[in-house]
Structures are given as C-alpha cells and as structure tokens.
Amino acid sequence: MDSLITKARKQYHEKLLSHNVLTIDKDGVPSNADKSSELSKFIARHIAGNLMAEVHDKIQGQTSGAKFEQINMEFLAETFPNLQNIRPGKWHIEKLGNRSQIKTSSFAQYAHLEALNEFVKQNAELAASLGNDYMVAPDVVIYREPEEDKVINKGKIIVDNNFSKLADIRKINGGLPILHASISAKWTIRSDRAQNSRTEALGLIRNRKGHLPHIVVVTAEPLPSRLASLALGTGDIDCVYHFALPELREAVEASGAEDSIEMLRILIEGKRMKDISDLPLDLAV
Secondary structure (H helix, E strand, C coil): CCCCHHHHHHHHHHHHHHCCCCCCCCCCEEECCCCCCCCHHHHHHHHHHCCCCCCCCCCCCCCHHHHHHHHHHHHHHHHHHHHCCCCCCCCCEEEECCCCCHHHHHHHHHHHHHHHHHHCCCCCCHHHCCCCCCCCCCCCCEEEECCCCCHHHHCCCCCCCCCCCCCEEHHHHHHCCCCEEEEEEECCCCCCCCCHHHHHHHHHHHHHCCCEEEEEEEECCCCCCHHHHHHHCCCCHHHHHHHHHHHHHHHHHHCCHHHHHHHHHHHCCCCCCCEHHHHHCCCHH
C-alpha cells in the first residue's frame, strides 16, 4: 500500500500533466527544456517520458510559472498538515500573489517592514537609498497561528500571567502569525533569473526580527549546471528540491554527460538537492 507522500507525489505529477504545465511540443521539446541546449532537451525528454507527458503547445508567458506555484502549494497542503505527530500546530499554506492580502509584513518576524515601507514612501531620498529590497514576496508560504495558553499548558502548567509576555507563540500576547517557511517555485532556472531566489532569501535573512523561516526552492530545471548555480553553497537557501529527482538522475546518467553526472552526484551527496517528496518532512524540522 502506497504511503500518503507517495500518493501525493504521483498526484503532483498528474496535475503538472493535466494542467498542461509539463508538456512536449510538436518538435519533441518538453516545456521545461532549453531549446538551445541539446543536453537540456535530452534530459527533459527522458524525464517527461517517465512521467508520460502528452503533446501540447507550450504555455506562454507567466501561466506555467503560476500553475507550478499553485500545484506546489497543493502538494504541501496535502502532505505537511498530516505531520501533526512530529510538528503539531495550526498551520496555513498559501500561495501569494499580487491580489493576496497576505504579505511578508503579515508575520511576526517581519511586521516592522510595513512601517518601514510607509516611511520610505514619504521620503524620496530614503526610497532611493533602500529601494524595495527589504520587501520580499515568496511564492508559497507556510505559517503558524499563535497558540492559546490552554494548548501550551496541556498536561502541565508551562506558562502563567507573570512572565513570557513577549513570546510570539502565545496568542494572549496579541502577536501575528509566525512565518514557518518560504517556498520559491521556479519552473526553470535561466541565467537571468537564477539569482532571484537568492535575493529573496537574503531579504528574509537580513530583515527578520526573530526566528528565521525555512527558505527553499522547488524547480523542474533539467540541467545540473543550472541547478548548481542555485543549489551550491550555503548560508541563504536551505536546499533546492527537484520536482522529479530520481527521474532526473536516471536521465542524466542516460545522457552519458560525465560533467553533468558528476555535478548532480555532488549536489545530491552534498544534500544541496533533494526530491519534492523530501520537502514536507524537512519542513517538519
């Protein structure tokens, strides 16, 4: 009998296919491949073959990216809340967007950014100096509601009215929800966009007050060299998660490209690259 995560991973890929995010065009080029790279096309075709992508025209503009964000959010919503036995809490998983009422400053660690943003709007010189680098807009967020004292004190009296009056986790302290994870969803990684996720990560790191949330990237990029441009190194992004890592590894090995095989091995063995199925459990830490 398949586990919950195994079933969710299968449904995740089925949605990418049924929503025409992962497709193959009439020339045999998958939607996540770089047409100018033979290696990219080979690896992407191999993965698509394993996942049984159908032939459709490639989605234009931002549509595939937006759908990829939504499908990643749904995958986390179907898995992460089921880990209450190892990560209890009142969790919310949301896809952010231009119309969303939720923004970074909606959370306890970043609430001060709203006041800063208003101040910058009124001061042209400060706006020119700071720009808007401090305002981060993750694709998908996981956040936790503060807890009632009766929940914290279940089984044993942990808190009372004398102390712990500034702790974010206590609802009685009137705090905002706590940002637990920021998930950046990149359907592909191209040279002009590869560092966007790093910029977002550094903004979350530098501008927080309190606990740093998990900061991860999910991608369907087929080229190990481009994956390495984002995954190698530490200090900003926790880890990069591939939408189909076992399938990617098989495809890269089938390509016979020694440099790519070695690079992917380094990323995996160095724990800089994991599969989408690892993400819910890693977020439970």
